[in-house]
Amino acid sequence: MLRILFFVAAVASGSMAHAAPNGPIHVVDGDTFKVNGTTVRLHAIDAPEIEQMCGDANSPVWACGAWVRDKTREMFEGRHARCTATDTDRYGRTVAKCTVDGQDVGERLVSGGLAFAYRQYGMDYDLAEKGAAVTSRGLHGTGIMSPAAFRSAQRAKTQSNSSRSSTGAKTVTVNRSTPQERSWLPNAINPACKIKGNISMNNGQRIYHVPGQPYYTKTRISLTKGERWFCSESEARAAGWRKARN
Structure with a gap:
């Protein structure tokens, strides 16, 4: 009987040790x-x-x-x-x-x-x-x-x-x-998201450009500098970027 109890206790102890x-x-x-x-x-x-x-x-x-x-x-x-x-x-x-x-x-x-x-x-x-x-x-x-x-x-x-x-x-x-x-890529690196998030070289301001604005075509995105793409203006604003004035 003592041996049986010892065996049961050992099994229970091992189970507890491996319990997730x-x-x-x-x-x-x-x-x-x-x-x-x-x-x-x-x-x-x-x-x-x-x-x-x-x-x-x-x-x-x-x-x-x-x-x-x-x-x-x-x-x-x-x-x-x-x-x-x-x-x-x-x-x-x-x-x-x-x-x-x-x-x-x-x-x-x-x-x-x-x-x-x-x-x-x-x-x-x-x-x-x-x-x-x-x-x-x-x-x-x-x-x-x-x-x-x-x-x-x-x-x-x-x-x-x-x-x-x-x-x-x-x-x-x-x-x-x-x-x-492309839809499975994060927005930040996805050029299918058309809004360009640019960081000003002069003052570091975070500015986004939407298609149709004067500087949109000339704006280039450099992810290594922290620039990125956005899929909506609300997403850009929520991330702390402001719309380009021109």
């Missing part, structure tokens, strides 16, 4: 949450690192990692998650599949183009990623180094100052020729 948390979400980045205070790495998905930049020969450089984090926060910050643990990673984080209102969080992120299927750890979201890629949704609408390749390149740079090309990382270039494809 349920509770409110705080988004750390695109694939890592704190759920009720416990750090959870979402199972079988991989999102850009916060400091990661995206872009290729066909699109300007932009802060895709921070964008993914912000979009993920819009979707899930403060909401209640129910998680099922699948593993513990080498950093001691609980690896888990989580749902919000019955919907798989990982699938929503991958199908929305905010994260990639991490096939090394499971094929759960393979089809979701392929669907997002076909329609150039989210990150699939711009050039991006895979998050795993980016991390590898960063480690190599830190260790030996070697170039990223030595890691075998691949940048994917996507043809974004249709309005449907």
Whole structure:
């Protein structure tokens, strides 16, 4: 009897040690949450690192990692998650599949183009990623180094100052020729949004130009200087830009 009780206690203790948390979400980045205070790495998905930049020969450089984090926060910050643990990673984080209102969080992120299927750890979201890629949704609408390749390149740079090309990382270039494809880009980098947000070289004022204004055609957008595109005047004003006087 004593042996049975000891076995049951050991099993219960092991189950508790691997139990995944349920509770409110705080988004750390695109694939890592704190759920009720416990750090959870979402199972079988991989999102850009916060400091990661995206872009290729066909699109300007932009802060895709921070964008993914912000979009993920819009979707899930403060909401209640129910998680099922699948593993513990080498950093001691609980690896888990989580749902919000019955919907798989990982699938929503991958199908929305905010994260990639991490096939090394499971094929759960393979089809979701392929669907997002076909329609150039989210990150699939711009050039991006895979998050795993980016991390590898960063480690190599830190260790030996070697170039990223030595890691075998691949940048994917996507043809974004249709309005449907462009519609998935953030407004700030999307030339389908016709309003030009320009920063004055003289006084740093943020001024937007709409089609038909005298200087609209001559105005060039430099994302590296903080300039951007807007899809509406109300969006531009809300971001702190004023309309050009001519």
